[in-house]
Amino acid sequence: MPSPPVHSSSPAQPGSTGHPSPAHPSSAAQPGPASRPVPPGSTPVTGPPGAAGGPPRRRRRWVPVLLVLVLLVGLAGAAAVLRPGPVAGWLGADPTPSPSARPPEPDPSPVLAGPDAAAPVPTPAGVRAAVEPLTGAAALGSRVNVSVADVVSGESLYARGGDDGTVPASVTKLATGVTVLKARGPGYRIATRALAGANPGEVVLVGGGDPTLAVDKSGFYPGAARLDTLAAQVKQALGGTAPTRVVVDSTLFPGPVHGPGWDADIPTGGFGASITALMTDGARQDPAGARKNFADSHGAATRYAEPDLAAGRSFARLLGLPETGVVRGTAPAAGGATEGGAPAPGTELGKVESLPMIRLVDIMITDSDNVIAEALARQVALARNQQASFAGGAAAMDEVIGELGLPADEISLADASGLSRNNRISPSLLTDLIGLAGNGTHPELTAIFGGLPVAAWSGTLGTRYESTSTAAGAGVVRAKTGTLTGVHAIAGLVTTRDGRLLTFAVLTDQAPGGDPEVTRAALDRIAGALAGCGCR
Template identity: 45%
Template sequence: MCARERGWSKVRGAAGDGSTNTFRDTVRRAGARWSGHVRQRWRTLPPQRRTLGLTAGSAAVGLAVSLGVVAAAGPWDHGQRTAERSRAAALEADSGGSHTDDARPGPVAGREPAEAPKPAPSAPPVLRPADASGEAPTRGGLAEALRAGLKDEALGRTVGAAVVDVATGRVLYESGGDKPLVPASTIKLATATAALTALGPEHRLETRTVWDPGSRRVLLVGGGDPTLTEDRLAALAEDTAEALREQELHPKTLGYDISRFTGEPRHPIGVNPNLAPLSPLMLNAARTDGSRRGPAPREADPAAAVADRFAELLDEHGVFAGRTERARAPKDARRLAATRSAPLAGLVERMLTDSDNDLAEALARHTALATGEPADFDGARAAARKVLRGLGLPVGHARFADGSGLSRDSRVSATLLASLLATAAHADHPELRPVLTGMPVAGFTGTLGGRYGTEATEDAAGVVRAKTGTLTGVNALAGTVVDADGRLLAFAFLANGTESRGAAHAALDRLATALAECGCR
């Protein structure tokens, strides 16, 4: 019997005879049998068959791992939605990069807003908190399992590592865990946690149109939604034109309001294909090549480009708005129409899976506004620190220079990130579940989709769920893993001063795999 199967046996032995445990045991046995079968067959399959096998088996792995998270964390009623369950059960071809927004969301000319996806049916016997099953790893056991990996020269000059038991929130292991290091994109975990705490998982970002009676013009008001699509903008133009006709209004000009965000629109890294200018009004993150994620050429003035396109769309519906100009909506402006983004829970998942820098910076500014700070870099920095400290997290000497991790001025510790993930799994914080569900799955989705395919790491495919971080000389991995005894652990490994990106990624993946393969006692 393999180590993981022995772990599940211990869980079953401690479960008791109730119907709840009978159901849970059945699922766990199925997951263990499938896992053992995959390990036996994996090395004999050609690459094409491996891909098909992973796709077909992803539902079983996802169910087993999700059950481990549920057992440690408690009810998911407020964080797990039907749509999320469907995506977890059927792996999409683009590894989570496609996110469909409502066709015509938002309150429009008297219509009710489109409804958010309905919560999954509650299942108290399955979702209620369970006793921590299996023994937690010991510090000595973890030190032995991680010692060689942490000494790997591929991890560079400075390494911070931390492992936290999700069931208890106790820090099990640290090695340089309190060192403030450059986190790269793993800082998006902090951005996501702060945004969900300050705004709530059902919050939506709204782009609207209003009528300025004094100037007799339509104003397109940016709401800080970088996920605004051409389809949604077209629907907004149609509804705006309809509202103008119904109210017998004839605009002379079209204005656009970008006062939602303040401060410098350029990120400190300057013009960069990884990030658009920080504007509250942009179409498809100001991409000019039709792409949906990753580096891309961007509009130099995203708001002006959207306004020009909106004028064209209005004209298609018989409304000639004249020239476009930057303006600010007056207090007596009359609402015409609106479009709203997907709920924040979905935006956070998209940001983490795709490592979306534009979305991260937008959410950092919305967090600032929600906490009474200005919507600029300073305000976002202060808001993140304030919100995370309020959750009882060890912010210490952390510095949140930006929301995306593109800045090298950010500093966080491995212990902060691991503790943050344990907090997100706690039953007291169901609003933070998207932090867990949004992280890429090793070997399956997002920025981990092409990793965990080597002989040294393949056993952790589907078991590790983590956010990556990569800058020149900086590599990081922070997430959750189910160990061989069925214990859910949160971990963070931060490496600064690396020389080879590929070698550093492989070393980090081996560390996460070591956690997956051991009981560490």
């Protein structure tokens, strides 16, 4: 399937992460679009030029173990499947299966092997010889920043502007995934609650920030929590009291609903949305249609302008109430007096919970889901006692990066999805993040690998690495991609011809106009060169 063109004249094409695979949009094998292009005539990205091929600096040394890297490849659709080890705990206990239940899922087949400490180590000179001539490709533009490091040792093997902040586009989601897994943990679930309102029969729907919440079984995200389940709980809890009105409380996410540095068409162009603490199906108006047409639309979907009110109206309908009566408000504090046998104000009438964080991160990376990314950044903020806003999420992510012992001064974020052109991340910080997630010291971080596309196999890399000049990377490059007009990025893992596992990041934010496929091919040649050489 060819990737869509990247320009601003069509409302349906993505500007980031290429094309989706034709599979279900939230299965592990297919991605979605991420960042949108900027309209012609917008201000180009500027920044200090990177030092071309300067001496690689010595970064953190890593424990020579890559635990769980392949385990998570088969996680899609995992919520109802028994799994061994820590993953079973993260996903939560399953009920006793009925005779008609599906059999346990078999262990996934290896897609990318762990590091072989005995494999020959590339030399900085060998990596430079393989990579540096390719960084001068005209399609990459005037600012190409690169980092290549060895996963086993953590040693930098090549850096060109490696520490320079560069617009990362959707590659930002790697930082989002790592920080939310660290802050919340893989097993954390986001709750949506219904509380008794101030008046008898009044129901307050309280958003907890679950972007995957569905109205019913026709939701976009398989296995998501559902409003019809919550409505049934509420009816039972109210007993003989009839529901009278729905009040929507989405105050958990304060501040602007659109991110700084977003192109003007992002809120309505199908790839972004208003970020509110309560929404259904990532704010999609037609989740079933969006799921069915995911591949053809490249993941674009019409979104509600006010997702919280739209969710409240759906909830009112499920309770048998008119949608016109839904209003915004705040939940009363618990402990009020009962009236006429109705539950006391603030009493919890029901609760549903999202998929575990390990699955939300997997979907975010696989589908390059911008709305999930922004919601997860707010979970980082809440976990670190920051305001659950764009600014609070960015500050909290920065804090967690520092907690992990990584150079927080090499990341500056305005959002968590990569839609913002104000974001800056250095290539070397990306390779550090990827290495840290895979070196065994933080097994909770390995969920970022489950959704990474595989070259010439899945996701945004499904139809890449098929030419003669890039074929060495087929099956051995696993990476997150990102694209805005003039911005192209790729970061991930690659196994060399000799079996050595490397982490790499290539970012260019001053690429010339023209066919984005040409620029992507130039990026792929760099990773392909690493795959095809011993680099010694």
